[in-house]
Amino acid sequence: MLQAIAKDVPRHDSLCVAGDFNAKVRANRQYCTIANFYEDTSTRTATHPNEIPASLMKRLAEVESLEDLLPFIGNAVEVDIGGMKVIFANSSSDFELITRTAERSNVVRATPANCKPELHTVSLVESLSPSVYYWPTCTRIERCGGCCNSELLVCEPIKKETVLLEITKIEFQRGGRPMRLSGREVIPVEKHLSCKCGCKVKPSDCSEIQVYSVGDCKCDCRNIEAKRICDLDSEKIWDPSRCICFCRKERTCASGFYFDVTSCR
Numbered sequence: 001m002l003q004a005i006a007k008d009v010p011r012h013d014s015l016c017v018a019g020d021f022n023a024k025v026r027a028n029r030q031y032c033t034i035a036n037f038y039e040d041t042s043t044r045t046a047t048h049p050n051e052i053p054a055s056l057m058k059r060l061a062e063v064e065s066l067e068d069l070l071p072f073i074g075n076a077v078e079v080d081i082g083g084m085k086v087i088f089a090n091s092s093s094d095f096e097l098i099t100r101t102a103e104r105s106n107v108v109r110a111t112p113a114n115c116k117p118e119l120h121t122v123s124l125v126e127s128l129s130p131s132v133y134y135w136p137t138c139t140r141i142e143r144c145g146g147c148c149n150s151e152l153l154v155c156e157p158i159k160k161e162t163v164l165l166e167i168t169k170i171e172f173q174r175g176g177r178p179m180r181l182s183g184r185e186v187i188p189v190e191k192h193l194s195c196k197c198g199c200k201v202k203p204s205d206c207s208e209i210q211v212y213s214v215g216d217c218k219c220d221c222r223n224i225e226a227k228r229i230c231d232l233d234s235e236k237i238w239d240p241s242r243c244i245c246f247c248r249k250e251r252t253c254a255s256g257f258y259f260d261v262t263s264c265r
Contacts, residue, residue, distance in 0.1 A: 052150075053215060053216070054150065054152045054153065054199065054215060054216055054217040055214075055215045057148070057149055057150040057152065057153060057197075058148075058153065058197050058198075059072075060072065060149055061114065061115060061147070061148045061149050061150075061153065061197040062114065062197075063112065063114075064112060064114060065111075066109065112146075112147070113145075113146045113147050114146050114147075115144060115145070115146040115147070115148055115155035115195045115196060115197045116144070116145070116146055116194075116195050117142035117143065117144060117145075117157075117192045117193065117194065117195055118142065118143070118144075118145040118146070119140040119141065119142060119143075120140065120141065120142070120143040120145060121138055121139070121140055122138060122139060122140070122141055122143070122189060123137065123138050124136065124137060124138055124139060124165065124167055124187050124189070125137070125167060125185070125187055131171055131172045132169065132170075132171050132172075132182070133169075133170050133171070133172070133179070134167050134168070134169055134170075134185070135167060135168045135170065136167060139165065139189075141163070141189055141190075141191050142191050142192050142193070143157075143190075143191075143192050144156055144157050144192045144195035145195075146195075148197035149197075150197075151200070152199060152200055152201070152216075152217040152218070153197045153198065153199065153200060153217065154197070154198060154199075154200040155195055155196075155197055156195060156196065156197075156198045157192040157193070157194070157195050158194050158195060158196050159192075159193040159194040160190055160191060160192045160193055161190075161191050161193060162188050162189070162190055162191070163188070163189050163191050164186050164187070164188055164189075165186070165187050165188075165189050166184055166185070166186055166187075167184065167185055167186075167187055168181070168184055169181075169182045169183045169184060169185055170182055199214070199217035200217065201217055201218050201219060205219060206219035207219070207243075209221060209222055209223065209243045210222060210243060221240060221243035222243070223243055226243075226245060227243075227245070229245070230245035233245070233264075234248075235247060235248055235249070235264040236248060236264060246261065247259075247261055247264040248264070249264070250264075
């Protein structure tokens with residue numbers, strides 16, 4: 001798909017201009033040589049005109065049943081037929097059957113794995129001595145888990161506490177029973193009490209030249225005008241992470257010439 005899109009992007013052979021190849025130009029050459037990488041990245045991260053907003057994805061991530069999902073759908077209606085709930089979609093003025101309860105079918109409706117505390121296996125301690133063994137070495141404790149239905153979101157704790165767990169320390173000995181009790185240790189372990197789907201990218205991830213967009217869960221460049229001008233130049237491409245415009249393509253110059261990263265010639 002990326003290759004197909006790339007074919008539609010106009011490309012022009014870069015030209016070289018006479019002059020000294022100074023250190024500044026040499027430092028900026030790397031941005032042109034990796035233009036293909038940033039071109040693919042910008043294509044993947046470009047906002048689709050019908051892309052679901054991150055704010056709506058957060059609300060959808062809290063839906064626990066198909067019935068709870070119905071208020072979000074404009075062309076669906078739930079009808080009770082003889083005690084059986086059937087969901088229809090209004091398609092071309094005719095009602096079309098979408099799904100029904102499992103009583104009349106061998107199909108089991110999937111249930112969502114919502115973001116909430118669930119048991120996770122965590123390591124407690126790792127022995128630094130080959131003759132020492134800790135029991136148990138791991139346990140299960142509540143940690144946030146589940147899906148948030150979007151790459152922009154992550155299931156994270158909003159309330160947590162530290163619990164103290166006691167473990168037993170034993171040591172190896174030769175003769176008689178192979179192990180002897182050496183003592184007990186207390187290990188602090190984090191326990192999650194409640195969770196939510198939050199933005200994966202945080203305000204702290206934005207640089208000084210970026211501003212955080214809460215609704216989109218991303219960092220936007222402050223220099224909007226520079227991006228607009230860059231998008232109009234077919235020989236340049238915009239890097240949203242560094243908020244800079246650089247050449248799509250670089251050409252090796254003959255002796256006595258250097259590649260100008262400003263004009264891409």
